[in-house]
Amino acid sequence: MADHDMTRENVSVPLLEVRDLRVSLESGKTLIDGLDLTIGRREVVALVGESGSGKSVTALALSRLLPDALRITSGSICFEGQDIVAKSDSELNRMRGADISMLFQQPQVMLDPTSRVQAQVAEPLRKHRGLGRRQAFARVVDLLRSVGIPDPAVRARAFSYQLSGGMAQRVMIAAAMAAGPKLLIADEPTTALDVTVQAQILRLLKEERERHDLSILLITHDLSIVSAFADRVAVMYAGRILEEGPTREIMRRPAHPYTRALIRCSLLVPESDGKLMSIPGSGSQALAIKEGCRFAPRCTLMREHPGLRIACCSREPGLEPVGQRWKSRCHATAEVLHEGDVA
Amino acid sequence: MRRPIAATSATIDCPRRDAPRYADLACRKPAFLSVEGVVKHYRLPSLTGAKVVKSVDGVSLHVQVGEVMGLVGESGCGKSTFARIVTRLTNATEGKVLIDGEDWLAPTGEALRRRRRDVQLIFQDPYAALDPRMTIGTSMSAPMAHHGLGGGTAERRARVLEMLGDVGLDASFYHRLPKQCSGGQLQRVVIGRALLLEPKLLICDEPTSALDASMRTQILNLLMDLKLRRGLTMVVISHDLRVMRYLCDRIAVMYLGKLIELADRDTLFNSPTHPYTKALLAASLLDQNSLSAADSLLEGDPPSPLNPPSGCSFHTRCPHARPDCAAFEPELKLARPGQFVRCRYWEALAEESAGVRETTGDPSGTLARSAQSAATAF
Ligand SMILES: Nc1ncnc2c1ncn2[C@@H]1O[C@H](COP(=O)(O)OP(=O)(O)OP(=O)(O)O)[C@@H](O)[C@H]1O
Numbered sequence: 062m063a064d065h066d067m068t069r070e071n072v073s074v075p076l077l078e079v080r081d082l083r084v085s086l087e088s089g090k091t092l093i094d095g096l097d098l099t100i101g102r103r104e105v106v107a108l109v110g111e112s113g114s115g116k117s118v119t120a121l122a123l124s125r126l127l128p129d130a131l132r133i134t135s136g137s138i139c140f141e142g143q144d145i146v147a148k149s150d151s152e153l154n155r156m157r158g159a160d161i162s163m164l165f166q167q168p169q170v171m172l173d174p175t176s177r178v179q180a181q182v183a184e185p186l187r188k189h190r191g192l193g194r195r196q197a198f199a200r201v202v203d204l205l206r207s208v209g210i211p212d213p214a215v216r217a218r219a220f221s222y223q224l225s226g227g228m229a230q231r232v233m234i235a236a237a238m239a240a241g242p243k244l245l246i247a248d249e250p251t252t253a254l255d256v257t258v259q260a261q262i263l264r265l266l267k268e269e270r271e272r273h274d275l276s277i278l279l280i281t282h283d284l285s286i287v288s289a290f291a292d293r294v295a296v297m298y299a300g301r302i303l304e305e306g307p308t309r310e311i312m313r314r315p316a317h318p319y320t321r322a323l324i325r326c327s328l329l330v331p332e333s334d335g336k337l338m339s340i341p342g343s344g345s346q347a348l349a350i351k352e353g354c355r356f357a358p359r360c361t362l363m364r365e366h367p368g369l370r371i372a373c374c375s376r377e378p379g380l381e382p383v384g385q386r387w388k389s390r391c392h393a394t395a396e397v398l399h400e401g402d403v404a
Numbered sequence: 405m406r407r408p409i410a411a412t413s414a415t416i417d418c419p420r421r422d423a424p425r426y427a428d429l430a431c432r433k434p435a436f437l438s439v440e441g442v443v444k445h446y447r448l449p450s451l452t453g454a455k456v457v458k459s460v461d462g463v464s465l466h467v468q469v470g471e472v473m474g475l476v477g478e479s480g481c482g483k484s485t486f487a488r489i490v491t492r493l494t495n496a497t498e499g500k501v502l503i504d505g506e507d508w509l510a511p512t513g514e515a516l517r518r519r520r521r522d523v524q525l526i527f528q529d530p531y532a533a534l535d536p537r538m539t540i541g542t543s544m545s546a547p548m549a550h551h552g553l554g555g556g557t558a559e560r561r562a563r564v565l566e567m568l569g570d571v572g573l574d575a576s577f578y579h580r581l582p583k584q585c586s587g588g589q590l591q592r593v594v595i596g597r598a599l600l601l602e603p604k605l606l607i608c609d610e611p612t613s614a615l616d617a618s619m620r621t622q623i624l625n626l627l628m629d630l631k632l633r634r635g636l637t638m639v640v641i642s643h644d645l646r647v648m649r650y651l652c653d654r655i656a657v658m659y660l661g662k663l664i665e666l667a668d669r670d671t672l673f674n675s676p677t678h679p680y681t682k683a684l685l686a687a688s689l690l691d692q693n694s695l696s697a698a699d700s701l702l703e704g705d706p707p708s709p710l711n712p713p714s715g716c717s718f719h720t721r722c723p724h725a726r727p728d729c730a731a732f733e734p735e736l737k738l739a740r741p742g743q744f745v746r747c748r749y750w751e752a753l754a755e756e757s758a759g760v761r762e763t764t765g766d767p768s769g770t771l772a773r774s775a776q777s778a779a780t781a782f
Pocket residue numbers: 222223224225226227228253254255446447448457459477478479480481482483484485486528709
């Protein structure tokens with residue numbers, strides 16, 4: 062998958078290009094702090110990073126679905142060359158579902174418990190494709206079948222609270238794909254699914270991408286999904302990107318200490334004390350760090366190399382190139398790479 | 405109130421080596437949680453009259469004091485329904501549940517209210533578990549107050565703040581509303597809230613699936629610590645087989661409302677015996693190849709629980725199904741010490757795959773081989 066020929070044209074006009082995006086609470090607190098992200102056509106980009114780092118807020122900002130308390134304060138989000146930060150609500154309404162579609166983390170919450178599955182999947186079809194009631198129902202049954210729901214005609218008449226978590230997520234995927242979007246933003250779409258269905262859903266998304274030239278921004282905590290599915294990976298920490306680049310290289314030998322620690326945690330191999338490795342402390346205070354690297358309070362590399370301390374604690378590293386379309390935000394990239402393969 | 409005996413400090417240093425092992429049924433202590441033939445049917449309206457979903461269809465399971473039992477299986481196979489029955493959030497259509505030898509399905513009203521705290525459930529979905537209008541602090545202290553725990557308001561507040569620290573959240577969360585927290589932060593709140601009630605039995609439905617890798621290891625360390633230090637008995641439901649391998653002593657595999665394999669952790673990972681278990685281990689070895697069309701992923705749609713297949717319910721997808729699999733339902737039988745399997749042909753299959761391993765290149769051996777490599781990968 063990582064081998065798709067990213068032609069020069071695709072690189073020069075990416076499907077989505079986010080520059081210096083900032084999102085703040087009304088009270089002024091910053092949640093997303095200068096995020097840069099590029100998604101090419103047919104590309105699957107995984108967004109990883111610890112809980113609370115701002116992945117879901119990013120997803121909501123990109124699909125312009127931020128709740129009232131949150132605001133985009135600066136930056137641009139160019140979709141096919143057009144900045145959607147400036148777009149009006151009615152223009153955005155037209156884009157949502159038709160151009161950019163979103164899958165959420167908590168399907169049971171997103172599905173309206175008072176309306177039937179059929180109505181919820183049919184909504185984008187009726188809105189963007191102008192299908193009538195009968196045509197829409199037939200299409201809904203097809204979509205439900207394509208996402209692996211048994212007895213689709215019966216399930217179409219069910220209410221969402223009658224579905225298991227897994228089935229609810231499959232219904233959400235059917236609804237998200239209904240109007241044929243160009244970009245699917247999927248926020249932890251498979252966390253509630255078991256491994257066999259998860260593999261089927263990922264395969265389904267992969268097929269959709271090949272059939273419809275779909276690009277996907279996939280938010281996940283599961284690094285084995287990242288390895289299996291994403292062409293590129295972006296690692297988020299305290300509201301910005303710390304490392305971004307090709308999945309294969311990063312998963313094997315990351316250039317940032319945080320990425321490295323994250324991968325080691327995900328292996329679930331007990332350390333010498335019998336405990337599993339975790340990253341001590343929490344990133345929730347990191348946005349308040351005004352000087353130096355935001356990961357410094359938790360960075361073992363810095364602790365092991367006292368010579369780094371002055372640079373790390375006084376100057377924030379920029380997102381610098383490490384390789385081909387690969388960037389990292391660390392003063393000690395060479396030392397990190399020198400540690401060798403992560404697993 | 406009686407507390408399970410604490411493990412010695414020696415076991416804390418190396419969790420895996422000293423974890424309890426049960427070779428077979430004969431040498432086991434009486435169960436702490438006994439589930440006997442539990443059945444749960446739901447009615448669904450449909451065009452052709454009401455249909456019945458057999459969410460849980462005759463499950464029996466015995467969990468020892470201090471044991472961690474894992475429950476895995478396909479989405480919709482009834483794991484959460486099982487958890488809801490054991491926590492008395494829904495009534496079983498049939499069957500018995502005993503906790504510490506006492507009937508757990510009988511108490512109602514005040515008697516049930518008093519005993520509820522003994523069995524706590526950590527939900528799959530933290531958003532649904534918390535009242536969106538209540539602050540985290542209120543959500544966490546209300547159940548304690550309800551059960552008369554933690555002394556006065558000030559002490560309860562102190563306990564909640566301490567617990568927030570234990571689950572890796574700072575004091576600022578005390579006054580936040582759920583919508584101001586991320587999914588992983590909420591799941592920690594939910595776990596902390598359950599632990600504040602000092603339950604004897606903790607049922608965890610996907611406790612770590614909303615968490616990032618670092619937080620997941622922190623929660624797993626926390627659960628492992630509870631297991632080793634307090635001897636807390638747990639039933640853990642997870643799709644993540646790596647989590648299962650780390651945490652569980654025994655693992656039960658469910659398919660369409662029934663147990664199809666039950667085995668010691670190592671036995672299950674080293675010699676999975678039911679064809680579905682093998683497929684499950686293979687599917688969890690995600691890689692680029694497993695997502696391309698021609699591979700060992702389970703074929704076919706998951707069967708509808710509205711209309712389960714006759715005979716062995718796995719026969720519609722089983723790569724080894726034989727003609728009479730559709731006619732006869734297999735029983736859950738002892739296959740090896742500590743391993744129960746619901747498949748009429750497990751012995752024949754075990755011999756076949758042993759043969760396949762010797763004569764490599766046989767395409768029908770794909771599943772056996774990937775299950776084999778899964779065993780080494782976890
Ligand atoms: N209130 C209800 N009304 C009707 N059917 C229900 C209800 N609750 C659950 N079911 C059905 O029972 C079956 C089992 O559901 P359950 O949620 O227990 O599955 P699960 O194994 O936990 O799946 P997942 O991992 O996807 O959450 C499903 O077919 C589901 O649709």
